[in-house]
Structure formats: C-alpha cells, structure tokens
Amino acid sequence: MPSIYVFDLDGVLWRGESVVPGAPEAIARLRAAGKRLYFLTNNSSQPRRVYVEKLTRLGMPAQESEIATSASITAAYLQQQGAAGKSVFAVGGPGIHDELGRVGIEVVSVADPEERDLACSYVVVGLDKDFRYETLRRAQQCLLRGATFIATNRDGQYPVEQGVIPGGGSIVAAIATAAEREPLTMGKPEPLGLQLLLQLAGVSPDDAVMVGDRLDTDILCGNRCGVPTALVLTGVGTREQAAAAPPGLAPTRVIATLAEL
Amino acid sequence: MPSIYVFDLDGVLWRGESVVPGAPEAIARLRAAGKRLYFLTNNSSQPRRVYVEKLTRLGMPAQESEIATSASITAAYLQQQGAAGKSVFAVGGPGIHDELGRVGIEVVSVADPEERDLACSYVVVGLDKDFRYETLRRAQQCLLRGATFIATNRDGQYPVEQGVIPGGGSIVAAIATAAEREPLTMGKPEPLGLQLLLQLAGVSPDDAVMVGDRLDTDILCGNRCGVPTALVLTGVGTREQAAAAPPGLAPTRVIATLAEL
Incomplete structure (x- = not known):
C-alpha cells in the first residue's frame, strides 16, 4: 500500500x-x-496559503507544508542549489515573489532599477499578467549574460471559467526565443x-x-x-x-x- | 544575366x-x-519611406516601390487573399499599421475596444515594443475563434547598436504557444x-x-x-x-x- x-x-x-x-x-x-x-x-501565481484556504473552504482542510506549487518547488530547488542570498530576476505573480523570498533569495523584477539585473544568477519565469516587452527584454539580457533559466511550468493555456487565457508557458516561449535558450522546467x-x-x-x-x-x-x-x-x-x-x-x-x-x- | x-x-x-x-x-x-x-x-516595424530616406541618406537613392518589408509583403499577400475591407488584429509597430491600412484593411489593436476583435479574420504579428499580457490574451482569443495567423517574421532577436533586443519572433512564439497554433510566416x-x-x-x-x-x-x-x-x-x-x-x-x-x- x-x-x-x-x-x-x-x-x-x-x-x-x-x-x-x-x-x-x-x-x-x-x-x-x-x-x-x-x-x-x-500554478505558480498564488502563494500556498491561498490553496490552504480553498481546500479548507471546500471541506478538505490542509496545511501549507502539504501544498507544492511550481513556485514553491522552484524555491525548494534553488535553496538546494545554494541560491540563498543570490539574486533572481523573476517574471511572475505574487506566488513566485513570495516563495523565493521565503528561502532567502533576493527577488528582482522589472519594477526595480535595471542595474540590479546585473547581480541576477537566475531568471525564473511563470505566469505574469503584467508581462510586457520591457520584462521580455530584461529577462533576455540576464540570460545572454549567463543567468540560469528556470520555468515554473510550460503550460501554454490556463483554464478559467470562460475558457482559457495565456499560461506561463507562453511567456516562457517568448523569453526562450529571445534568448535562444531552453529552460529547466519545474512543473509537470x-x-x-x-x-x-x-x-x-x-x-x-x-x-x-x-x-x-x-x-x-x-x-x-x-x-x-x-x-x-x-x-x-x-x-x-x-x-x-x-x-x-x-x-x-x-x-x-x-x-x-x-x-x- | x-x-x-x-x-x-x-x-x-x-x-x-x-x-x-x-x-x-x-x-x-x-x-x-x-x-x-x-x-x-x-523588419516590419517601420514604414517603407523610412528605408527610402535611409538609402538616400547613405548615397543609394531608391523609390518606395522598390522596398519590401515583411509588413508590406504581408499587406500585399492579404490584398491578394481578398482581405480589403476585412479586419485584422495587429500586434506590431507603425510599419504594420501603415501597410495594412494602405491596402484597405481595418486594423484593430489592443488600444481598441475588445468587441472590435470579434470581426477580425486575421491576426498579424511582428515586433511590438508595447507588447503586454493583454495583447497576448486578445490575440489568443482571436485565434481560438478561428482567425488566420500570420507572422511577419520569426526572428527571435533584433540587432541594435549595443547587441540584441527581443525580435518579432519572440512575440510570435508567445502567441503561438497560447493559441496552440503555428502561423503562416512571410519573412525570410x-x-x-x-x-x-x-x-x-x-x-x-x-x-x-x-x-x-x-x-x-x-x-x-x-x-x-x-x-x-x-x-x-x-x-x-x-x-x-x-x-x-x-x-x-x-x-x-x-x-x-x-x-x-
């Protein structure tokens, strides 16, 4: 059993x-x-507590330690690689920022001054509903300088009530094409x-x-x-x-x- | 000869x-x-007259009818297909808007109200420095409704003085992944x-x-x-x-x- x-x-x-x-x-x-x-x-876009709340609300109480999102898996992987204290250029929602921050990683995003990108050893990419050309360009430049490329998942579509919207994999595809690099992918x-x-x-x-x-x-x-x-x-x-x-x-x-x- | x-x-x-x-x-x-x-x-981002001006400035005077950009080729192709009077959802710079407009195509973009997307028979994609998630989502939805998918080119990188920036092909890759469709490509x-x-x-x-x-x-x-x-x-x-x-x-x-x- x-x-x-x-x-x-x-x-x-x-x-x-x-x-x-x-x-x-x-x-x-x-x-x-x-x-x-x-x-x-x-899904990498939400912090794990959102899943704890939803499972509990639907009659299946759970603990945060039982939840693994592609963002929390990415954070655990980076922690194992000794990335605590290092900088990551993150393309994604609050789930990625939250999980990476919790394992002691400096999170840099397009909202930060571009000079902070120079310190980034990794580019981590998931679903980012604020994605724009400038994010694509800065992720590309980090990768061309040699940062390690990690995708939380490659799902091209994300299901919603009304059908589908673009998933994290579509954003990964843009960055992979611009950098001529393929990522290490964490998700199923x-x-x-x-x-x-x-x-x-x-x-x-x-x-x-x-x-x-x-x-x-x-x-x-x-x-x-x-x-x-x-x-x-x-x-x-x-x-x-x-x-x-x-x-x-x-x-x-x-x-x-x-x-x- | x-x-x-x-x-x-x-x-x-x-x-x-x-x-x-x-x-x-x-x-x-x-x-x-x-x-x-x-x-x-x-390059699809500039109208042909920009090339006429540059060729002339560099000592090689030329006429607009001698210039073919991937945007002007796309416009000529769509004209041949009988697309005059039809609507195109365009992802790109002024070059695409200008060329499509000149052959009598209605150009719809993310700046227009979303209901106009419903009339779009084509999605045309090139380099768009104002690209954002909302553009990606609206292009995806047009394609899922059955619009014909056309890429001006698939160049992942675009050369500039300082190195490269993301090219139109990286934007095409995002949309292709989100729609699970491959485009007809006009460029070399x-x-x-x-x-x-x-x-x-x-x-x-x-x-x-x-x-x-x-x-x-x-x-x-x-x-x-x-x-x-x-x-x-x-x-x-x-x-x-x-x-x-x-x-x-x-x-x-x-x-x-x-x-x-």
Missing part, C-alpha cells in the same frame, strides 16, 4: 469553485488511515518537482501514488519518476484515452472517483 | 548607420546597366515574401538574384524559391560557413563585396 498520495487539484478535488463530489470523504478516509497527502499544482510533466517532493518527504517512488486527471501532465510526470499513477475520470482525461495511451502516458490504474483509492 | 537583384539591407548595404564601403557605387552601376533593384527586409527564410515579390515584378526565379549576408535567412530563402543566391562577406556569414553549408543553405556564389556582382 502506498504511504503517500500526491494529488493534482483542478479536475481532481475541485472544478473551478465547485468541489468534486466525494473528494472530501476520500481525503478524510486516507487521512484517517494515516496516509500522508500532498497537493501538487503547476517534467519530473523535477515530483522528485524533489518525494525526496523532501523521504519516501521512494514506489511508496507513493500520483493522482491526476490529465495523461500529458500528471500521469506522464508520475511515470517519469517511477511513481505508480491513478487517472481519475472527474476531469479532462477519459478511459478511452487511457486505453489508447502509449507506455509513457498510460496510468497504472483508472478510477472513476477518488472513492476507489 | 539576372534582370532583377533583391538585396538584404543590414550587413549588405549598411551596418547600423554606416554605409558598407563600395555599396553605393555597386548599386549605381547596376542601375546604369538597366537592372531592376529590390530591397527586402524582415520562408519563401512566400520573395515569391510574391517575383510575381509582382513579373519575372521567373532564374531571372533574379538574391544578395544577402546570412545563410540561414537570405540564402535559404533564395534557395527555397529557386532563385540564384550571392553571399556577400560584409556582414554575418563567412566563406568557411558557405563552404561547409548543406545544399539548402549553400549560396550559388560567394562574393567579397558588391563590386563583384
């Missing part, structure tokens, strides 16, 4: 502002059975974030299970890390997609709802 | 604000010999622009010669169109690069200066 469960959020525990029926009961049952739970999202389906989470939790991949609704992000990420996966049919992915998926994208199990966990 | 010559500009006739030595004499000699000359640039090395120029001039490819300083834009473009090419060594490309180039990138001739034309 797995000792930890890693959950994607949208399509698994909620859809927009609506709780997925049965999710709170499933979460409560796993907690009562002594399982450790983590909640892993590619890249394995770094989940690997780091397992390492911090002190468990091996086969002691965990990755629960998600998308083959091309959640399931692919679990497979790349050697973590057993469960595709839950309450979101985007279907049983037919799972049956037709090539090995890298095929889930270990398909479950109709979280009650089957 | 070729009857028309198509010249790239930067690295061929000038470098920044300095004329390439011997270029005015070569241009004057070709004109005296009755050759027709065209000047083809991937794509063949459309040069093909259109030959068609408007009424000559066959082997009656022309393409003169440029870059293998991966000018020479590749000429080769794709079946136009004989001359790599001039006054810019970026070298004799060694030409000798090592695969067939698609290999120029027909390598010339030290335009005096050899």
